[in-house]
Amino acid sequence: MATTVSGDECVRLRISDVKSETADCVSLVLDVPSDHRDRFRYVAGQYLTLRVTVGGVEHRRCYSMSSSPALAEPLRITVKRDPGGVVSNWINDTLVAGAEIHAEAPQGRFVLDSSDRDIVAFAGGSGITPVFSLIRTALATTQRGVQLFYANRSADSVIFDEPLRDLLEEYGNRIAVHHHVDTVRGVVTAGVLADFLARVGDAEYFVCGPTLFMDAVEARLCEMAVPTDRVHLERFVTATPQAAPGETDVTKEVIIELDRRSTTARYRSGNTLLQTARLAGLKAPSSCETGSCGTCIAQVTEGAARMLNNNALTDDEVDDGWVLTCQAMPTTTTVRVIYE
Ligand SMILES: Cc1cc2nc3c(=O)[nH]c(=O)nc-3n(C[C@H](O)[C@H](O)[C@H](O)COP(=O)(O)OP(=O)(O)OC[C@H]3O[C@@H](n4cnc5c(N)ncnc54)[C@H](O)[C@@H]3O)c2cc1C
Incomplete structure (x- = not known):
């Protein structure tokens, strides 16, 4: 079959x-x-x-x-x-x-880096899913230490509770799991995160969970001046991208090069480059539509576009004109965008 x-x-x-x-x-x-x-x-x-x-x-x-x-x-x-x-x-x-x-x-770019620094992972609720894969892989294939901060609403909503205990037994002091249960300690606050982070050393950070949880962790890591290339984020949801009022009014047309064909699309104010491609009848690549996976990547070679959310591209890629089209709002009269 x-x-x-x-x-x-x-x-x-x-x-x-x-x-x-x-x-x-x-x-x-x-x-x-x-x-x-x-x-x-x-x-x-x-x-x-x-x-x-x-x-x-x-x-x-x-x-x-x-x-x-x-x-x-x-x-x-x-x-x-x-x-x-x-x-x-x-x-x-x-x-x-x-x-x-x-x-x-x-697909996805929320993957282990090649460094040998320890891993500090933050997971909230279902955010444990990729984190569980990452930490088990790191423990099995490297000598890196792992500190997991795992937040859940209640004790009975902890996914992989038993397998995590097994990891503690198997890997001894290479892994520590810090459970945070809202019904016991209230929701995760900046103070709770600061206390936890004060106890862990220099590391590579992986974060996945509900938006407010991720925002709190990201804010704390930013306050600690952790370099952004050491902070790996996987967002399961983001707000629907919205341009600032008037930001996209100037744009008239978007020239889209895809599969060796060039299409000039009329631009409708407020749309992302991906939405513009779709309205022009093009099958542009896309997947998560949260600015996380990098599937919809394309290069702006004329004009400019601003990303509302970017958890996939490095600063160098952005400087070279690469954008996540699901999050990119055009900001000039004409924009030319080329899909890989
Ligand atoms: C890269 C990535 C990896 C992911 N990995 C996982 C994973 O491992 N495990 C996991 O469980 N999830 C994961 N997710 C999330 C998953 O893709 C879904 O988003 C999630 O399961 C919700 O989908 P759904 O169809 O059930 O909800 P949806 O139907 O999309 O609804 C989502 C929420 O929006 C609300 N809603 C829907 N329509 C409206 C409306 N018109 N007005 C107001 N509210 C509305 C719903 O009530 C609900 O709360 C991942 C997401 C991404 C982007």
């Missing part, structure tokens, strides 16, 4: 096991067909984009691997219910072993 659907981008993966992690979170263990093993090789911290149809409507959602590629274990994603959310509840309510889901190949 052919395993590729929708052109050659999406692959059918069979669910070999469904494990309930907490009352509102499941892990799906996925079989990758042998003819797609190479495409589905991944690096710890990356995610899959699922395409699911719920109630006749197709949705795309990203889910990080909670498995580690270094430990010869099957690919696994872990999905927490988002109250009122369409796809996360559908996955938790309906998917069973033997069912199939459609997924695009792994």
